[in-house]
Amino acid sequence: VDTGATVVALPPQDARRLGLELTPGDYSHEITTAAGPARAARVRLASLSVGAVRVPDVDAVVVERGLPHSLLGMSWLGRLSGFEASADALTLR
DSSP states (O other), X not given: OOTTOSSEEEOHHHHHHTTOOOOGGGXXXXXXXXXXXXXXXXXXXXXXXXXXXXXXXXXXEEESSSOOSOBOOHHHHTTXXXXXXXXXXXXXO
């Protein structure tokens, strides 16, 4: 979960597992990450589910390098009625 991320961010290996086949030319957007600037490909996910919570048509980016795991950004979190994070739990509404 990254409330500071505007959109959901995926590393290339997660994008491939979802069936997204990207070419080097798809990474045409410059984004700013916590680790600095990076190249990314914009994608739209038909839906994204976490547990029983499903959100359709989610904007996301695939970060070309340096992202060790996917991040749930505000393009998904912001469409919930609410969420709360603590040290040992994430509650989604």
